[in-house]
Amino acid sequence: MDESLYTILVVDSGLERRVAFKSLFSDCYQVVLAENGEQALHMLESELLFDLVILGENMSVVSNFDVLKSVHHACRYKDTPVLMIANSVDVDDEVRALKLGVADYIHRPFDPVVLRLRVKNTLKQAELLKQLITLADTDYLTGLNNRRSFATMFDRVWRRSARTNSRVSLAILDIDFFKRFNDRYGHAEGDKALKKVSEVLREHFRRATDFVARYGGEEFVILCTDIEAKELDHQLAKTVQAIEALQLPHESSNVSKWLTVSVGVAVVNAADGVTEKLFKHADRSLYAAKSSGRNCVLRHSEALEGGVVDELP
Known part of the structure; x- marks a missing residue:
């Protein structure tokens, strides 16, 4: 001491x-x-x-x-x-x-x-x-925040944003074909890959209002406030590119010879919405990202009904 x-x-x-x-x-x-x-x-x-x-x-x-x-x-x-x-x-x-x-x-x-x-x-x-x-509150493998700490932080951020009538952004990131990766290279290499992905997330989301956590398995969540949509889109696109640029071999992937990730992101005004809406939109965006070929970011468009998503450049 x-x-x-x-x-x-x-x-x-x-x-x-x-x-x-x-x-x-x-x-x-x-x-x-x-x-x-x-x-x-x-x-x-x-x-x-x-x-x-x-x-x-x-x-x-x-x-x-x-x-x-x-x-x-x-x-x-x-x-x-x-x-x-x-x-x-x-x-x-x-x-x-x-x-x-x-x-x-x-x-x-x-x-x-x-x-x-x-x-x-x-x-x-x-x-x-x-x-x-x-x-x-820490994930033992990656050193990121864990699901427990994310739940606490999300509740705090949501209540504060509802008071200030501001928007909350949630991105869900999933490693593409990670089960195949573990089956081919073993869980020890899988753990190393999770750590590498975590390092990229930590590097790209360092603002005081960014909160990154390992949500479970190969899934990560990024909670952001006080950020413009274009800036968040840019950060997420750079993150996807940076993870592929790690050049972690993934010969069992249908996307690339390197390990890649898919991201779904949604934005909701906390004063007008409910927490389930934000998670539902982000989940649907992630599903669409996987369906459209993976290794990309898809953002839910609140201006359109029926869960339509817009692909980011």
């Missing part, structure tokens, strides 16, 4: 107490100070990323409980621990804080050595939890 890599946000209205906190922790951690709840919320919404939040005395309209709720409601901070330090023993406040998910509730006066150990132990526990979550 490299303590110098951790950044702590300390919120306290007293200048002397903030200086004391800085002195207590700055030899081990990166310490950022906020003098009230409003400033704390601003910092939490900035580009900075905090590993721990310490809430001391906060004499502002935005209370410590408001900050605590904001931390746990923010996607990127949902697993970030919060310590609350109280000036007096108030059982009701302590119960409320614990119900809201505070990691530790400390009463003044406290011993500085004990507080440092509490902070160290809290960060260590948070790191272990993060590692467990990563293991649970």
Whole structure:
């Protein structure tokens, strides 16, 4: 545990107490100070990323409980621990804080050595939890997100897009004739191929709003927001080309002497649609891509009825 890599946000209205906190922790951690709840919320919404939040005395309209709720409601901070330090023993406040998910509730006066150990132990526990979550959400073979993490992310993205009346794009990518590939070259080579395909996907979809996962077997999903249709079409076409350019031999394929993929993509306005519609359209597009010769991308056209699809150039 490299303590110098951790950044702590300390919120306290007293200048002397903030200086004391800085002195207590700055030899081990990166310490950022906020003098009230409003400033704390601003910092939490900035580009900075905090590993721990310490809430001391906060004499502002935005209370410590408001900050605590904001931390746990923010996607990127949902697993970030919060310590609350109280000036007096108030059982009701302590119960409320614990119900809201505070990691530790400390009463003044406290011993500085004990507080440092509490902070160290809290960060260590948070790191272990993060590692467990990563293991649970990661596909063991490819290192991509797995189906479980995709389901969580999809729900989060869909709800946010519905609130903002924005569009969600879903692409389903399937390796062409992969069963034949495994039968001919063996599962060890099949695993290598899956890893290679995953590397291409990781390289081509690196935006913060891109989410790539192995959905199962030889099938992958790409979830995108805040992207123009033409840009997504271009990225997917480049991805298909890049996978064939790997030149992984596939002599049992009816498409190419190299391993190839087919992609179906659909776009739905989250405020107007339902999740099943997006998956159904992407699935139908993938089926059409396979029926039309594979090694291509097909996009569902919402302007046409009956599941008609448009082939991308």
